[in-house]
Amino acid sequence: MSLKYAERMDNIKASEIRELLKLTQDPKVISFAGGLPAAELFPIEEMKKISVDVLEKYGKVALQYGPTEGYEPLRKVIASRMKKLGVEASKDNILVISGSQQGLDFSGKIFINPGDVILCESPSYLGAINAFKAYEPKFIEVPTDGDGMILEDLEDILKNNDNVKFIYVIPDFQNPSGRTWTEERRKGLIKLANKYDIVIVEDNPYGELRFEGEYLPALAHYDTEGRVIFLGTFSKIFCPGLRLGWVYARSDILNKFILTKQGADLQSSTISQIQVAEFFEEYDIDGHIEKLRTVYKKRRDVMIKAMEDEFPDCVSFTRPNGGLFTWAVLPENINARELAVKALKKNVAFVPGGSFFPNGGNENTMRLNYSCMNEEKIIEGIKRLAAAINDMLLETEKA
């Protein structure tokens, strides 16, 4: 039997992270590879009560089909939550989706013709790159420093490319780099997007997980023309297993997302939507997030300290003020994919950074997650990883 797949399938590769995650199921492995929240902080007891309450109060509705747009009380909860990010939203600007990954896929589906240009930070989120690739764009990576995209470079690119469909950014505690955009860069990005009439896709899974410093408003806050599409998720502040996120956008753009969702999966889980709405009504979500912040901050501190203590000086890394990740740069002659194999033999895992660059290169980088391992394991894992790095440095010197 001969199989003729669509051309787009040539671009669709397995996510290195999800393949790695399979290998790291072994309890002996200390994994800095995933972006998993700490399972010990999930509100399991509260969810037990909520589950029973929802079935008692709304059983017939909860188990039935519901509207594509989402469960109305949840849309209201989300709209009001957007105020924390400096965005005045109404429920009519909100579509509930199955995790923000779905919003990335839909952004690609709605905007990208084959050959269109997408701009992203360099590096950028692997899952977004993979989602967009299905729609066959070209990626231009915008040079990025510790403050966000370098605006002069961004303007040069916008000036010289007339088929840019959108700019994709993660302004807060970026995956993979952990970096956060300054307010000045945020304003500058909006100004350029206005000048060149470009849509922005703002991906914001980690914004509420700030450990220190002042909260900055979302890009959508500075947007006066409705050109920012904001993707949010309950995965990092609540529970990823429920698969719920949202799109906030101007209503004509949101309508395209709603139509796309109809064809893609009709709607997100009715019962999970009602559960989340009830949780936000009945329990103290901000207190819950505060707990996450406290634990993750401690783990970041422990990981950074361990890296300072254990890593050789030729390895540099970011010191994020929030989120789940730090990003390390190895000497140029060290290939992090090879290092990952060696590290796995020492029972420690991370994600090689090369996959976060849509146009390749930068094979001497790695992403390290600190949210889902306890402090003891973080220290032990960094020791093992340092040993693997030192082994490789030694081999390279010899060669």
Next chain:
Amino acid sequence: MSLKYAERMDNIKASEIRELLKLTQDPKVISFAGGLPAAELFPIEEMKKISVDVLEKYGKVALQYGPTEGYEPLRKVIASRMKKLGVEASKDNILVISGSQQGLDFSGKIFINPGDVILCESPSYLGAINAFKAYEPKFIEVPTDGDGMILEDLEDILKNNDNVKFIYVIPDFQNPSGRTWTEERRKGLIKLANKYDIVIVEDNPYGELRFEGEYLPALAHYDTEGRVIFLGTFSKIFCPGLRLGWVYARSDILNKFILTKQGADLQSSTISQIQVAEFFEEYDIDGHIEKLRTVYKKRRDVMIKAMEDEFPDCVSFTRPNGGLFTWAVLPENINARELAVKALKKNVAFVPGGSFFPNGGNENTMRLNYSCMNEEKIIEGIKRLAAAINDMLLETEKA
């Protein structure tokens, strides 16, 4: 701000059904429009117990990210369930998805280049047509009688079109027509697919809802070359609000679906997957399905009897042996979309049949659902609908 959407968005229209469903929220309206299961039969008490048990036993796993392929015990449950349809499957042939609608979208994404040809029954399922349209195919509707596609016509089409990507069929209690393929036609379809080397997408949401007569094996049962992709769902035999279905396919084809799911939404709800696996373990799903069959059979009987009693002789309709729908054909000069507007004024709703023909026409048809209204309402609704039909016939005569 000028918005340049992708070209595919020109093809994406709102589902008439989901738009109609919004109008039919009014409790005064008797709706034959949706394809909703009877909410009063949902196993609410059982789900309460299951919800607590799952959180107690597997809380940290249930609320966490999980593998893209799906929760392994659920994949095993599904594989073993496929035996009822005459298909020997292993868990490695199963991907859990968010309702079978997602399998339709993925089928389009994986196979269709713009301009490729998709064959379908005439009429065919509106949700599938909309999902495929996003990938810009041409549709060829294969003439269909009470026994399935007319194989001579199918062969003519296959002979004369060399870019057919797949044949999409709903062989059991088809949506919208209620018709079921005979065994002879099933075998004949597989033979032609083998001869012309074509993939088949078999959509089977209603197969287990047979009211009378003998069960026929799924198309996948007759397939010796792994060319049938089978889409199943828990929405019609269990609860649609959980949004869970599955793809069964040969492992190399399934791998494309897994990669596509990674980019589309990472995975389906972990907690809902564990709940369904536990339900199938702890409770009698076959007993539950038997209850559905009994109730839906009674409702079908009542609806058919009411149509026989109330509809004028110039309206013909199908008498399905299972599933959720009957299909009615009005005189050619009666437009069912106009009728739907008049019917809604009499507080009764249905879906005009024209939307089920991807290439248009057949505006004198309608789809009627009998699963989600009680018997009294079915009788009253058919009376109102008959009155609307008679009004229109009278107007047409006058004109």
